[in-house]
Amino acid sequence: MCYAIPGKLVEIKKSIGIVDYFGEKKNVLIDYSNVKIGDYVYAQGGVLVSVISEREALEILETWKELFFELKRTDEKLARIETIPASKNLLSILQKVNLNKALKREELHSLLALSGKNDLRLMYETANNIRQKTHGNACCVHGILEFSNVCESNCFYCGIRKEKTLQRYRMSIKEIIDTARYAVKELGFKALVLQSGEDNWYTIEKLEKIVRAVRKLGILVFLSIGLRDKPTYKRLYEAGARAALLRFETSNANTFKTLRPGTTLEERLEIIRYIKDLGFVLATGFIAGLPGETSEDVINNILLAKSLKPEMYSFGPFIPAQGTPLENQSLLHKDAMLKIIALSRLTDKDSNILVTTAFETLDAKAKREGLLAGANSLMINITPKKYRDFYSIYDKRINIDLQKNVKETIALLHSLGRAPTDLGI
Numbered sequence: 001m002c003y004a005i006p007g008k009l010v011e012i013k014k015s016i017g018i019v020d021y022f023g024e025k026k027n028v029l030i031d032y033s034n035v036k037i038g039d040y041v042y043a044q045g046g047v048l049v050s051v052i053s054e055r056e057a058l059e060i061l062e063t064w065k066e067l068f069f070e071l072k073r074t075d076e077k078l079a080r081i082e083t084i085p086a087s088k089n090l091l092s093i094l095q096k097v098n099l100n101k102a103l104k105r106e107e108l109h110s111l112l113a114l115s116g117k118n119d120l121r122l123m124y125e126t127a128n129n130i131r132q133k134t135h136g137n138a139c140c141v142h143g144i145l146e147f148s149n150v151c152e153s154n155c156f157y158c159g160i161r162k163e164k165t166l167q168r169y170r171m172s173i174k175e176i177i178d179t180a181r182y183a184v185k186e187l188g189f190k191a192l193v194l195q196s197g198e199d200n201w202y203t204i205e206k207l208e209k210i211v212r213a214v215r216k217l218g219i220l221v222f223l224s225i226g227l228r229d230k231p232t233y234k235r236l237y238e239a240g241a242r243a244a245l246l247r248f249e250t251s252n253a254n255t256f257k258t259l260r261p262g263t264t265l266e267e268r269l270e271i272i273r274y275i276k277d278l279g280f281v282l283a284t285g286f287i288a289g290l291p292g293e294t295s296e297d298v299i300n301n302i303l304l305a306k307s308l309k310p311e312m313y314s315f316g317p318f319i320p321a322q323g324t325p326l327e328n329q330s331l332l333h334k335d336a337m338l339k340i341i342a343l344s345r346l347t348d349k350d351s352n353i354l355v356t357t358a359f360e361t362l363d364a365k366a367k368r369e370g371l372l373a374g375a376n377s378l379m380i381n382i383t384p385k386k387y388r389d390f391y392s393i394y395d396k397r398i399n400i401d402l403q404k405n406v407k408e409t410i411a412l413l414h415s416l417g418r419a420p421t422d423l424g425i
């Protein structure tokens with residue numbers, strides 16, 4: 001199985017390369033020294049990650065050739081906007097979007113408040129149509145490896161917070177590297193997210209060792225290790241990590257202070273901005289549906305995410321975890337998540353938007369519906385089965401067999417006409 005296809009590097013302008021996938025061009029960042037025009041390469045998250053031989057590339061491309069154009073046609077068909085009756089107000093807002101005009105705050109509120117079946121459908125269709133026009137049918141699939149559920153923080157909403165009684169695990173450096181190697185060599189992943197609680201047992205030196213070894217597999221190393229200091233992120237960039245996920249969680253500074261004792265929103269935003277400035281591909285976003293959240297908070301969350309200029313948006317629904325201070329709070333409705341995905345696409349056409357594993361837990365159809373509401377990226381959990389249940393950041397996490405998950409995800413992407421070309425920058 002391989003859900004990534006190589007492209008041909010056809011142009012290099014300083015640190016930006018243009019990669020051709022069956023005539024479709026994507027811009028990628030190049031910091032790979034031994035690369036030249038004419039090479040066949042893999043890119044992930046807009047970063048060129050490895051070069052492969054022409055013979056191998058042509059063999060792979062031959063198997064994709066027909067399928068690629070078939071997928072493209074399917075995507076174009078599914079991304080058409082159907083003419084359905086919708087409210088006048090919605091039509092005039094969507095017209096503004098199509099004219100590339102920025103939406104006013106009250107217009108964002110109107111979109112967020114939509115409830116009519118037709119209105120919602122039209123908003124999701126428009127977001128999907130914009131996604132297709134901007135990115136074509138490219139869709140990236142990253143693997144996520146949760147290598148430690150130990151955390152020194154005590155976030156109220158999190159099921160692996162320090163004070164929670166829970167079976168803890170830490171994967172050894174060897175186990176992490178072996179799991180990554182299996183995901184790359186046997187399953188074909190070209191990007192892996194290394195995720196953990198804020199666990200300082202993994203010192204900078206240990207993390208560097210892991211990053212160097214995983215990078216040597218010729219893939220994008222994506223960090224999700226929480227709030228670490230600037231020197232840690234800097235050294236891990238130097239070790240070869242090129243993407244980092246750090247959500248700001250909520251734009252409401254008071255809610256942030258209450259739910260994440262001992263830290264502030266400003267402090268977190270400073271590290272997020274620093275990560276971006278270092279050159280990491282930045283993934284950020286927020287938790288939707290935290291207790292007390294107002295619609296003004298949601299709009300502020302969307303606008304704050306946009307202002308951070310991330311290469312990827314990551315929105316997780318709040319799902320209560322047993323044994324936490326928020327265990328009795330209510331679950332978010334699926335439509336609230338779909339609206340956030342669609343609104344983010346409507347306010348930032350170029351964005352790459354992830355359907356998170358948390359959203360998949362909230363609703364079995366999340367992957368499909370999220371991808372049809374403007375999203376264009378997925379993650380598959382590759383954590384070894386024996387640990388997966390203990391990374392219980394929220395309850396009822398889906399825990400399906402990895403091979404089965406990969407197979408079902410590919411089948412879904414094929415049914416939606418999405419191809420594993422890079423999203424580009």
Ligand code: SF4
Pocket residue numbers: 151152153154155158159160161162196197198226393
């Ligand atoms: S949200 Fe992150 S930092 Fe907070 S307790 Fe959970 S794992 Fe730790």
